[in-house]
Amino acid sequence: MKHFVRPLSTLLTSCLFFLFAHAFPRALPIPQGQDGSGSRELIGDLRTVGPTTPVGRSIANIIMGSESGQSSVIGQRPANDTACAADPCCVWYDVSLALTVLFLGPAGRCNNQARAAIRLGFHDAGTWSKTNRDSGLDFGGADGSLLMNFGEDARAENNGLQGIIGKLRIVQKLFKIGFADLVQYASIHAVVTCPLGPRLRAFTGRKDATRAAPDGLLPDVHAAADSLIALFQDKTIVPHDLAALLGAHSTSKAFVQPGVPAGTPQDTTPAVWDVRFYNETIQSPSPKGVFVFPSDAVLSKHPAVSTEWNSFIDAQSHWNEDYATAYTRLSMLGVNNINSLRECSQTLPPARPDFPGASVQFADS
Numbered sequence: 001m002k003h004f005v006r007p008l009s010t011l012l013t014s015c016l017f018f019l020f021a022h023a024f025p026r027a028l029p030i031p032q033g034q035d036g037s038g039s040r041e042l043i044g045d046l047r048t049v050g051p052t053t054p055v056g057r058s059i060a061n062i063i064m065g066s067e068s069g070q071s072s073v074i075g076q077r078p079a080n081d082t083a084c085a086a087d088p089c090c091v092w093y094d095v096s097l098a099l100t101v102l103f104l105g106p107a108g109r110c111n112n113q114a115r116a117a118i119r120l121g122f123h124d125a126g127t128w129s130k131t132n133r134d135s136g137l138d139f140g141g142a143d144g145s146l147l148m149n150f151g152e153d154a155r156a157e158n159n160g161l162q163g164i165i166g167k168l169r170i171v172q173k174l175f176k177i178g179f180a181d182l183v184q185y186a187s188i189h190a191v192v193t194c195p196l197g198p199r200l201r202a203f204t205g206r207k208d209a210t211r212a213a214p215d216g217l218l219p220d221v222h223a224a225a226d227s228l229i230a231l232f233q234d235k236t237i238v239p240h241d242l243a244a245l246l247g248a249h250s251t252s253k254a255f256v257q258p259g260v261p262a263g264t265p266q267d268t269t270p271a272v273w274d275v276r277f278y279n280e281t282i283q284s285p286s287p288k289g290v291f292v293f294p295s296d297a298v299l300s301k302h303p304a305v306s307t308e309w310n311s312f313i314d315a316q317s318h319w320n321e322d323y324a325t326a327y328t329r330l331s332m333l334g335v336n337n338i339n340s341l342r343e344c345s346q347t348l349p350p351a352r353p354d355f356p357g358a359s360v361q362f363a364d365s
């Protein structure tokens, strides 16, 4: 009997593929829901017209989980003005050098400007929602509005980010790159500047904002887990990807939390992009000198998040890869020209997966 069943199911699969291939002539079938990720969805022009370019296809694959969001391709800045003018990524080598100076501490770890830049990328991109999109308010997201002069830097949720905003405005003036691209490039540059940090693929060509982002779309540190999960779902970020994104608090320090001494970190190694955060967040009591955000405490225990959360403990490369997937999605929210972006990953500094002294607690930057 088995004998007959097999060819039949093979035939069925071929038929389904035939149908599928015709329905989406350019899109590769993308496996969804791998390792319990829930169902991910496409965004921007990838959702409306599908991937129509090699870059569009890569970004679709990355955010759906079937292609890596990390790159190890290292380039070299063209040597003279003529060659530089011919390479659209050339300016990013110069931006990268400036950002390394800004983000790298004297002991080789990442500093306060780096952590602020990582958060800035989230606070710019995180101001987008499906609810708004579906009611005709498709603006906000990774559009650089937080770096522009629309007054977003005065919102309470952006307290603590004013310093990095001022510095990146100078970088933008110097190199005349787009605000939206600079915010996201700075965020991933800061991540790879931290020891052990992944080297996310850098995409440029986003459109800059023409107005302030909608208010009220960033998470409240005291909110309940269910409402935080729903807030991120409305940005197409599934709990599995949220678990990976929250690991950014591995390099964070709280500067503006009432009752918490300014500069209190969220794990014992805040200048290193390691996975200690995942273990330390769930310890009771928390390690001395660490302030666990109430949001991280409740999310780490929520059944939709906890399995993935625990799977990152002692699993650096698993977390790095999942962060790359999730952050690439975050960095594309509100971007409706994904197919016309360009990849400039080669301009980023190399990753440093091995760093002597990575595990020294409370070490200086």
Ligand code: HEM
Pocket (backbone or CB within 6 Å): 112, 115, 116, 118, 119, 122, 159, 160, 219, 220, 221, 222, 228, 245, 246, 248, 249, 251, 252, 253, 254, 255, 256, 257, 293, 295, 327
């Ligand atoms: C439930 C979601 C989140 C909540 C409630 C939250 C909340 C916070 C709070 C309250 C702070 C401290 C700010 C201060 O006192 O200076 C902070 C810092 C930070 N957050 Fe989050 N966050 C969330 C998600 C994220 C995500 C998705 C990222 C990045 C991918 C991120 C990256 C950071 C970083 C790097 C800092 C440190 C900033 C600095 O040291 O200047 N956070 N976050």
Ligand SMILES: *[C@@H]1O[C@H](CO)[C@@H](O)[C@H](O)[C@H]1NC(C)=O
Pocket (backbone or CB within 6 Å): 078, 079, 080, 082, 083
């Ligand atoms: C500029 O550099 C390119 C390759 O990097 C080289 O082929 C070219 O000859 C150089 N031009 C000048 C004027 O030096």
Ligand SMILES: *[C@@H]1O[C@H](CO)[C@@H](O)[C@H](O)[C@H]1NC(C)=O
Pocket (backbone or CB within 6 Å): 279, 280, 283, 313, 314
């Ligand atoms: C997690 O933290 C606890 C308490 O500090 C420690 O005993 C345990 O070994 C840690 N586990 C890992 C995998 O780091």
